[in-house]
Amino acid sequence: xxxxxxxxxxxxxxxxxxxxxxxxxxxxxxxxxxxxxxxxxxxxxxxxxxxxxxxxxxxxxxxxxxxxxxxxxxxxxxxxxxxxxxxxxxxxxxxxxxxxxxxxxxxxxxxxxxxxxxxxxxxxxxxxxxxxxxxxxxxxxxxxxxxxxxxxxxxxxxxxxxxxxxxxxxxxxxxxxxxxxxxxxxxxxxxxxxxxxxxxxxxxxxxxxxxxxxxxxx
Ligand code: G6P
Ligand code: MG
Numbered sequence: 001x002x003x004x005x006x007x008x009x010x011x012x013x014x015x016x017x018x019x020x021x022x023x024x025x026x027x028x029x030x031x032x033x034x035x036x037x038x039x040x041x042x043x044x045x046x047x048x049x050x051x052x053x054x055x056x057x058x059x060x061x062x063x064x065x066x067x068x069x070x071x072x073x074x075x076x077x078x079x080x081x082x083x084x085x086x087x088x089x090x091x092x093x094x095x096x097x098x099x100x101x102x103x104x105x106x107x108x109x110x111x112x113x114x115x116x117x118x119x120x121x122x123x124x125x126x127x128x129x130x131x132x133x134x135x136x137x138x139x140x141x142x143x144x145x146x147x148x149x150x151x152x153x154x155x156x157x158x159x160x161x162x163x164x165x166x167x168x169x170x171x172x173x174x175x176x177x178x179x180x181x182x183x184x185x186x187x188x189x190x191x192x193x194x195x196x197x198x199x200x201x202x203x204x205x206x207x208x209x210x211x212x213x214x215x216x217x218x
Contacts, residue, residue, distance in 0.1 A: 001184070001216045005160035006103055007151055010114035010137075012045060012170030013188050013204065014096050015126060017116075020083035025056060028076045034060030046171025048115050048144045049073050077118075084118060087125040095205025100131055102209045109133045111154040113167065115144055134158050145173040148181030155181070166212065168204070169197070184215065 011017045022041040029036035044052040053073050111134040119137035123129040134157035136150050143149040155162045167178035170188040175197045178185035187197030194200050199215055
């Protein structure tokens, strides 16, 4: 394959927002008297806001109606936004900017493919919106990862066929979504967790155009 498009998940790939999600969920779970740990937080990676709340309520063995759930999800997001609004470009994960500019110089299109509805705000806070040729996020997507919708939409926006795209993802559901889209997937994190990715690296600082081209050969 010849790589024509690269699609990046945002949370956990370009920026570490998991710590802010954790702090905001922690505030909510302390009010709801639910014992929520950092290990539990791992289960929320790549999972939509409401699906995350469902997992948390299941952990706490409590049930709320949809109206209460909306209220709690809104409350959590309000606290999350307090952290996000204070983010600066210094929080961009190492190697991201360098790798993305290498891609752009080589004429490869780049997009974001994220479940987060806060994607526009985060890109603005990090001052990187203009880097991307397209942004597919939780505001325009209906079906959550592992459904391929977000990546298929990103590829369409780029005008690139899915078979010519490589996805960079840190969540198991995201890797599955990339494979379901018929794309190559580079996992960001641990090989032990992201077992189905075509290749796994610890972070984008371990990636280069040269490596990407090698990868595309297999
Ligand atoms: C990403 C994160 C998840 C988060 C989801 C929705 O996929 O990995 O942890 O729940 O986005 O984020 P939002 O900003 O819309 O609440
Ligand atoms: Mg992620």
